[in-house]
Amino acid sequence: MSVAETVSGQVSFIPVDGSTVAMQLTGIWSHDASIKPVEQVLMDLSDFKNLKLVLLRAHDLAGWDSRLPAYLLKIFNYCQTQHIEVDASGLPEGAQELLKLARAVPERAGARRTAQQKSILAEIGKAVLNGLKDAKGLLAFIGETLLAFIALIQAEARFRTIDIFLCIQDAGPAALPIVTLISLLVGLILAFVGAVQLAMFGAQIYIADLVGLGTVREMGALMTAVIMSGRTGAAYAAQLGTMNVNSEIDALKTMGISPMQFLVLPRMLALILMMPLLCLYADLMGMLGGAMVTVSAFDVSLIQYYNEIQKAVDLTDFGIGLFKSLVFAALIATAGCMRGMQCGRSASAVGDAATSAVVNSIVYIVVADSVITLICDRLGI
Amino acid sequence: MTSAMNTPHITVTNLTMAYGDFLIQRDLSFTIDHGDIFIIMGGSGCGKSTLLRHLIGLQRPAQGDVFYDQQDFWHASDEERVRIIRRIGVLYQSGALFSSLTLAENIALPLGEFTHMNGREIADIVSYKLALVGLAGFEDYYPSEISGGMQKRAGLARAMALDPEILFFDEPSAGLDPVSARLLDDLIVSLRDTLGTTIVVVTHELASIFAIGTNSVFLDPDTKTMLATGSPKKLLAESSDAKIIQFLTRGESNANKSA
Numbered sequence: 087m088s089v090a091e092t093v094s095g096q097v098s099f100i101p102v103d104g105s106t107v108a109m110q111l112t113g114i115w116s117h118d119a120s121i122k123p124v125e126q127v128l129m130d131l132s133d134f135k136n137l138k139l140v141l142l143r144a145h146d147l148a149g150w151d152s153r154l155p156a157y158l159l160k161i162f163n164y165c166q167t168q169h170i171e172v173d174a175s176g177l178p179e180g181a182q183e184l185l186k187l188a189r190a191v192p193e194r195a196g197a198r199r200t201a202q203q204k205s206i207l208a209e210i211g212k213a214v215l216n217g218l219k220d221a222k223g224l225l226a227f228i229g230e231t232l233l234a235f236i237a238l239i240q241a242e243a244r245f246r247t248i249d250i251f252l253c254i255q256d257a258g259p260a261a262l263p264i265v266t267l268i269s270l271l272v273g274l275i276l277a278f279v280g281a282v283q284l285a286m287f288g289a290q291i292y293i294a295d296l297v298g299l300g301t302v303r304e305m306g307a308l309m310t311a312v313i314m315s316g317r318t319g320a321a322y323a324a325q326l327g328t329m330n331v332n333s334e335i336d337a338l339k340t341m342g343i344s345p346m347q348f349l350v351l352p353r354m355l356a357l358i359l360m361m362p363l364l365c366l367y368a369d370l371m372g373m374l375g376g377a378m379v380t381v382s383a384f385d386v387s388l389i390q391y392y393n394e395i396q397k398a399v400d401l402t403d404f405g406i407g408l409f410k411s412l413v414f415a416a417l418i419a420t421a422g423c424m425r426g427m428q429c430g431r432s433a434s435a436v437g438d439a440a441t442s443a444v445v446n447s448i449v450y451i452v453v454a455d456s457v458i459t460l461i462c463d464r465l466g467i
Numbered sequence: 468m469t470s471a472m473n474t475p476h477i478t479v480t481n482l483t484m485a486y487g488d489f490l491i492q493r494d495l496s497f498t499i500d501h502g503d504i505f506i507i508m509g510g511s512g513c514g515k516s517t518l519l520r521h522l523i524g525l526q527r528p529a530q531g532d533v534f535y536d537q538q539d540f541w542h543a544s545d546e547e548r549v550r551i552i553r554r555i556g557v558l559y560q561s562g563a564l565f566s567s568l569t570l571a572e573n574i575a576l577p578l579g580e581f582t583h584m585n586g587r588e589i590a591d592i593v594s595y596k597l598a599l600v601g602l603a604g605f606e607d608y609y610p611s612e613i614s615g616g617m618q619k620r621a622g623l624a625r626a627m628a629l630d631p632e633i634l635f636f637d638e639p640s641a642g643l644d645p646v647s648a649r650l651l652d653d654l655i656v657s658l659r660d661t662l663g664t665t666i667v668v669v670t671h672e673l674a675s676i677f678a679i680g681t682n683s684v685f686l687d688p689d690t691k692t693m694l695a696t697g698s699p700k701k702l703l704a705e706s707s708d709a710k711i712i713q714f715l716t717r718g719e720s721n722a723n724k725s726a
Contacts, residue, residue, distance in 0.1 A: 117578070117582040117583075117584060117592075117629070117630070118582060118583055118584075121588075123587065123588075124591060125587075151630045151662075152592055152595065152596070152627075152630050153588075153592065155595055155599075156591045156592040156594070156595030156596075157591060159591075159594065159595045159598060160591055160594075179661075180660070180661030180662060181661070183657055183660065183661045184599065184657070184661050184662075187599055187654065187657055188595055188598035188599045188603075189598065190601070191598070191601035191602075191603065192603070193598075193603035193604040194603075194604060197603075197604035197605055198604040198605075198606075198607075199607045199608075430611065431611050432566035432567075432609070432610065432611035433566040433567070434566050434567040435566075435611070
């Protein structure tokens with residue numbers, strides 16, 4: 087900071103005659119120099135009446151960098167609006183040249199943006215319109231996806247079969263470790279939470295029922311869906327978004343290949359095929375986690391736990407869990423692919439796409455889960 | 468600005484560049500003087516941009532040294548290297564503007580970090596730099612809202628923000644129309660003339676090479692080393708190497724000979 091205080095540039099005005107004033111620049115005009123704010127200098131200039139010509143004099147300048155032309159550019163612009171001539175011949179040659187360059191391309195009319203105060207009503211209206219546009223986009227995307235699936239059924243869809251396998255690899259086996267860890271722990275937690283209550287009645291054996299039904303009907307599908315929306319849904323949005331930024335999606339369109347068939351279809355198919363399998367696996371892991379707690383801490387043998395679960399959980403429960411995971415898969419793939427395809431053309435837009443893909447799919451998942459659970463309750467299954 | 472013209476600014480000695488086992492170029496030795504407009508040229512894939520990455524500290528040489536004003540760049544301490552890097556500005560091929568910041572914020576970033584100016588003074592410098600590259604009034608635009616050529620010019624405004632001693636350009640005229648490319652060349656020359664900036668340009672635009680280049684190095688992808696260094700015009704007039712002549716004449720002299 088001490089350097090900043092010692093370096094300074096000065097500006098002074100010397101009236102030459104009634105309509106001419108000389109502007110004397112001395113000292114060092116560098117980035118770290120302290121210099122009188124240009125707004126004050128413009129005020130001083132406006133005090134001169136009938137000003138027709140400003141002479142810039144900088145013969146005694148000790149040093150300068152971009153600060154000098156940046157400063158003078160404002161003076162030039164001001165004088166231009168006031169119809170005052172500026173004589174720059176007293177400036178260092180380099181500064182004259184730079185100022186000439188800076189003024190070579192005039193500001194494009196209408197380019198500058200002015201901040202506007204918007205009323206709350208306008209903001210609300212805009213939000214509503216945006217919401218409608220979003221809903222329309224979702225409907226359009228679902229429609230296009232259905233068309234792509236119809237093309238698939240008619241065996242007219244264009245995509246590379248290998249892509250499906252790559253997507254399956256990515257959405258299935260590659261997700262096993264994280265699904266294992268999370269489901270095991272969720273089973274463990276369920277068992278502990280239930281055990282504390284059930285042990286009060288000496289009914290530890292029913293931990294098996296709780297864990298079994300909890301994971302198979304609910305937690306298995308839900309946890310896999312949450313994992314996959316963060317893992318795969320976000321990845322879909324980011325991949326497709328980046329392809330959009332690189333004009334790769336445009337390239338596909340101009341080749342006459344539908345990006346919906348070529349990019350979205352394999353991803354959707356992969357996720358829809360893999361999610362039920364992952365869900366089954368998560369169910370197994372959840373029950374295993376529950377067994378670890380029940381057997382080790384609550385005086386229930388593994389055989390008892392196994393028998394009790396077999397009694398409590400029937401095929402319908404598995405069916406409900408699998409159905410949910412199928413719905414969730416479609417929702418995650420839709421949110422991820424849609425946000426990716428709608429992505430803007432900048433790096434930050436890709437980030438936004440990934441974020442909103444995850445947020446959307448989690449909202450969709452929880453809403454869908456509630457609806458399905460409610461329906462099952464009404465139907466009594 | 469203080470150093471005299473025609474004294475070495477960047478010296479490269481026996482530089483070998485490689486990605487792991489894959490050799491890009493070897494035994495590069497050349498000198499870039501203060502005030503030079505130095506062209507790094509050669510066919511596609513010969514390692515021009517890789518050489519640039521070695522000069523600006525993004526990639527460590529497999530062998531050899533780079534000196535800035537006699538100071539060994541790659542053997543300097545981290546702080547010294549940062550100090551050297553702060554004296555250079557780089558215009559990347561596609562501008563490399565931060566897409567989440569407006570043009571003004573992009574240019575203001577280094578000014579705010581490394582100078583003591585207040586917001587208003589920085590805004591003045593930003594307006595001036597944008598005017599210099601012909602983008603007056605575009606302060607509040609995001610990079611995605613302007614064309615590729617404008618992005619490139621805005622990238623140049625950011626590279627020049629701190630009045631660097633050395634400016635590096637990676638393919639400056641790629642993606643520009645001929646008139647804009649010419650204006651950029653003019654700007655490069657006046658930056659050298661007015662501020663004494665040393666300029667290093669990676670390019671294969673012949674028009675630019677002859678219009679602005681005062682010194683150059685020619686990299687060859689086949690032999691994986693440099694074939695010549697010196698003023699491009701002089702190379703064209705005096706070189707006996709068929710590859711260089713072919714490159715500098717767009718292969719037309721060869722066609723004439725065989726015809």
